[in-house]
Amino acid sequence: MVFSYKDCIEFIAYLGYDANTEEGALNMLCVQGCKSVDAQNSVVGSNDLRRVENVPDQYNDTIILLSKENGQPKISCLLGTVDPGKYYTVTDPNPKGAAHLTFGQHWYVSGMHKGNLALRALNEKNRVWRDKDGDFQPDTNEMVYEGAYGVNIHAGGKGQYIGKWSAGCINICGGYDGKPYKAFLDAINLHGHCNNGSIGVTIWRSIDLFKFRDDQLEQPTIVLGMKGIWVTRMQEHLKHIDNSIIADGDFGSKTMKALVAFQTNSGLEADGWCGPATWFAMTGVKDSFLLGG
Numbered sequence: 679m680v681f682s683y684k685d686c687i688e689f690i691a692y693l694g695y696d697a698n699t700e701e702g703a704l705n706m707l708c709v710q711g712c713k714s715v716d717a718q719n720s721v722v723g724s725n726d727l728r729r730v731e732n733v734p735d736q737y738n739d740t741i742i743l744l745s746k747e748n749g750q751p752k753i754s755c756l757l758g759t760v761d762p763g764k765y766y767t768v769t770d771p772n773p774k775g776a777a778h779l780t781f782g783q784h785w786y787v788s789g790m791h792k793g794n795l796a797l798r799a800l801n802e803k804n805r806v807w808r809d810k811d812g813d814f815q816p817d818t819n820e821m822v823y824e825g826a827y828g829v830n831i832h833a834g835g836k837g838q839y840i841g842k843w844s845a846g847c848i849n850i851c852g853g854y855d856g857k858p859y860k861a862f863l864d865a866i867n868l869h870g871h872c873n874n875g876s877i878g879v880t881i882w883r884s885i886d887l888f889k890f891r892d893d894q895l896e897q898p899t900i901v902l903g904m905k906g907i908w909v910t911r912m913q914e915h916l917k918h919i920d921n922s923i924i925a926d927g928d929f930g931s932k933t934m935k936a937l938v939a940f941q942t943n944s945g946l947e948a949d950g951w952c953g954p955a956t957w958f959a960m961t962g963v964k965d966s967f968l969l970g971g
Contacts, residue, residue, distance in 0.1 A: 679891060680726045683751030686744050689890050690880050693898060694907035695783040697744075697878070704869035704877050705744040706786075706831075708848060712740045712884035714755045719836050719852040722861050723755040729884045734814050735764040735840050737851040743865045754865065756858040757851040760881050763840030767812050775808035775820065777827055777846030780903030783880045786831060788866055791847070794854050795863055796832035800876050804829040806846060807903040816902040818938055818950040822930055831879065833859040848879075896963050900952040904929045912952050915960040916940055 686707050690697040697705055711732035714723025719737070730738050739761070743754040760779065767776040784805065789798030804827040807816050827846065834849025835841060836856065843849050852858040869877060882898070889895035900912050905928050913925040913933060920936040934950050941948040944959040957963065 679728070679888060681742075681753070681887075681891060682725070683744055683753045685891050686742055686753065686887075689882075689887055690783075690878075692890060692895075693783075693880065693882065695878065695880055698873050699746065700872060701746050701749065702868055702870060703745065703872040704865050706877060706879040707742040707744060707887075708758070708760045708879060708881045709740045709742065709884050709887055710760050710881070711738060712887070713738060713757060714740060717755075717757045719757060719858070720856060722858055723757060725753050725755055727755065727884075729888055732761075732814070734761070734767070736838055737834065737840065737849070741848065741850055741862070743862065745865055745868060747868065754861055756862060758834060758858075759840055759844060759849045759851070761814060761840075762809075762844045762846045763842065765842045766845035767809060767814065771812065772808070772845075774823070775810035776812070777804070777806040777823075777829055778809060778814075778816070779829055779846065779848070779881055780805050780807055780822065780905075781881050781883065781901060782904045782906060783878055785876045786879050787875050787877070789830070791830045791832040794832060795866075796830050797866065797877065797879075798830050799826075802826040802828075805903065805905075816950070818902075818934055818948070820902060822903045848881075897952075897954070897957040897961075899954075900929060902929055902934055902950060909933070912937070912957075912960070919943070 687697045713730050715726045717723045739759050741756040741758040745752045762776045785800040786797040805824050807822050810820050829846045831848040833854040834843040834851045836853045850859050886898045909929045910925050910927040916936040917923045923936050938948045
């Protein structure tokens with residue numbers, strides 16, 4: 679499926695996040711479980727994308743760069759990962775679990791990573807969920823943390839596997855000297871002082887992006903750690919069964935507890951994911967096709 683600059687900008691806005699469309703501005707949309715049809719570690723891929731299985735420890739995500747040059751929209755698709763590799767998830771994990779940036783929007787600025795140009799979190803503040811059980815999925819018993827965890831955006835390896843290249847950082851496959859990373863650095867340099875130099879980085883799952891492009895998305899799937907208008911809408915529904923819930927747009931442990939209770943009472947799988955089936959139970963609005971949760 680071919681995606682345009684407009685498709686991606688509208689998707690970011692649909693999720694309730696900022697999308698800067700001024701000249702030179704850079705937006706990043708990082709899509710989990712998605713690759714260009716010609717994805718390679720040595721080239722910038724096309725904007726003809728396909729959904730793929732999100733296999734752990736493999737580069738199977740797409741980092742989409744969205745900018746405007748001389749008034750013309752530009753879209754570049756880079757093979758990468760939004761997940762840590764198996765080494766820091768299974769072999770040598772943090773005691774609290776490997777760090778994953780939460781799905782949603784994060785803000786980054788130019789900086790350095792181990793002596794190389796990269797993007798670092800604005801004010802060095804990361805929002806992550808910790809994969810305590812090492813299954814690469816946010817679960818009902820896991821936690822969200824905010825702090826200076828050094829979760830940056832930088833180059834990854836040139837092979838198929840992530841390995842030690844990421845303990846939570848977003849990687850762009852192909853090495854620091856590869857064409858994809860050079861395209862990434864060019865886009866950062868062009869961005870310059872737009873939006874005070876900060877860059878919105880939105881991370882999301884491919885299924886929602888593809889359904890949105892096909893006009894089949896009623897509500898996005900909401901999981902632990904997300905923030906924004908869609909979390910607020912879910913919380914408003916959950917308040918009917920737990921009036922202590924505050925609709926603050928922040929999906930933390932208290933919201934998780936209420937969501938699991940709602941799913942249990944509704945005869946749904948109590949997985950803590952507010953997907954099509956859970957939204958339907960809450961709202962009566964049925965997605966174009968139901969895929970669990």
